[in-house]
Amino acid sequence: MTILADTRPLDRLADFPAIPTGWAYLDTAATAQKPQVVIDAITRGYDTTYATVHRGVYQRSADMTLAYEAARKRVAGFIGATSPDEIVFVRGATEGINLVAQCWAGTQLKAGDRILLSTLEHHSNIVPWQFVAERVGVSIDVVPLTADHRIDLDAMATMITPDHKLVALAHVSNVLGSVLDAKRAAEIAHSVGAKILLDGCQAVPRMTVDVAALDCDFYVFSGHKLYGPTGIGILWGKAELLDAMPPYQGGGAMIDKVTFARTTYAPPPARFEAGTPHIVGALGLHAAIDYVESIGLDAIHAHETALVAKTREALSQINSVTLYGPENSAGIVSFSIQGVHPHDIGTILDEAKVAIRAGHHCAQPLMEALGVPATARASFGVYNGAADVDALVKGIERVTRIFG
Numbered sequence: 001m002t003i004l005a006d007t008r009p010l011d012r013l014a015d016f017p018a019i020p021t022g023w024a025y026l027d028t029a030a031t032a033q034k035p036q037v038v039i040d041a042i043t044r045g046y047d048t049t050y051a052t053v054h055r056g057v058y059q060r061s062a063d064m065t066l067a068y069e070a071a072r073k074r075v076a077g078f079i080g081a082t083s084p085d086e087i088v089f090v091r092g093a094t095e096g097i098n099l100v101a102q103c104w105a106g107t108q109l110k111a112g113d114r115i116l117l118s119t120l121e122h123h124s125n126i127v128p129w130q131f132v133a134e135r136v137g138v139s140i141d142v143v144p145l146t147a148d149h150r151i152d153l154d155a156m157a158t159m160i161t162p163d164h165k166l167v168a169l170a171h172v173s174n175v176l177g178s179v180l181d182a183k184r185a186a187e188i189a190h191s192v193g194a195k196i197l198l199d200g201c202q203a204v205p206r207m208t209v210d211v212a213a214l215d216c217d218f219y220v221f222s223g224h225k226l227y228g229p230t231g232i233g234i235l236w237g238k239a240e241l242l243d244a245m246p247p248y249q250g251g252g253a254m255i256d257k258v259t260f261a262r263t264t265y266a267p268p269p270a271r272f273e274a275g276t277p278h279i280v281g282a283l284g285l286h287a288a289i290d291y292v293e294s295i296g297l298d299a300i301h302a303h304e305t306a307l308v309a310k311t312r313e314a315l316s317q318i319n320s321v322t323l324y325g326p327e328n329s330a331g332i333v334s335f336s337i338q339g340v341h342p343h344d345i346g347t348i349l350d351e352a353k354v355a356i357r358a359g360h361h362c363a364q365p366l367m368e369a370l371g372v373p374a375t376a377r378a379s380f381g382v383y384n385g386a387a388d389v390d391a392l393v394k395g396i397e398r399v400t401r402i403f404g
């Protein structure tokens, strides 16, 4: 068995007060546990520094506005955005994709245009496009997967036509950990004049992301998968695209001037942030970014890749286990055990204090393509180590003994 994982330990468990000793938390792809620094930032935000943003004339509110906008600037630097004005605070990746679907695709596309997705997309990157397709009369095409379950970019290059106006793909699959060659995907999209949105939910917590280097048009992710709070996420869009988009929701903070006759809107990002925002969520996200950058995304990637390699190596020795996804997947391993429902795997592992996810992972079309109703999924974070993999493997051996 490879001991790669032991050569690059991060040893960050002590940063996470909510992970008790002996609990192998292997569900980070669903949501990451929170380090103390993030919990402290949230507590501070609601404590002696709390006030609203953008409206108050008093000092506390002005300070909170500065902190909120500092968080936006921090996000911009983190993902290589040209300007903080390209960073829209949303509830999460789901809202970010819906915003682009409604405000960009819903206004720019016309009947007969086409959208290109892939077989492995999360429902969040399927259903919002179906809304647009139904409303506007757009068709959706689906890029298949390679034999080792990556988005098949050769197939994409063959399928794409000038009718395709938008490509929307997962940067890292939440089920398989497959990493997209995003730069090549962007080149293929742009070769026919299509825009490309990358769903970075699973990429941002486990690898360095630079939207300028990738040359994508929109990028979304959720704070809670990046060790930050729930309810806060990011839509990044190229300035000229955001500028041309109408508002998403109406209300306070997104306006320039309101009269009953006519309302004009604020420029981005305020145009897309109607209402009182998730102020403290932004502060927590800022702390989360500081936290992962203090470790280094490259170190996190190496650590999780090593844990995946160790897991795949061990599970491949068990005859009844089927592994999905490519060998070099990022931080996520999906598998099934012959004759055992994934929910039973999850329940038995829970008895051994190993928390995994079992189900369709909000990717039913992918399950259909894999020919299974569900899979079991282990996903890693900075707090995991070789001992967690050992606990998982031991638990799976127990499952195979129980089910004969």
Ligand SMILES: Cc1ncc(COP(=O)(O)O)c(C=O)c1O
Residues within 6 Å of the ligand: 029, 030, 091, 092, 093, 094, 095, 122, 124, 125, 170, 172, 173, 174, 199, 201, 202, 222, 362
């Ligand atoms: C790849 C991917 N896209 C989108 C989402 C949706 O994220 P959220 O529910 O935080 O909006 C998830 C969450 O599991 C995901 O893994």
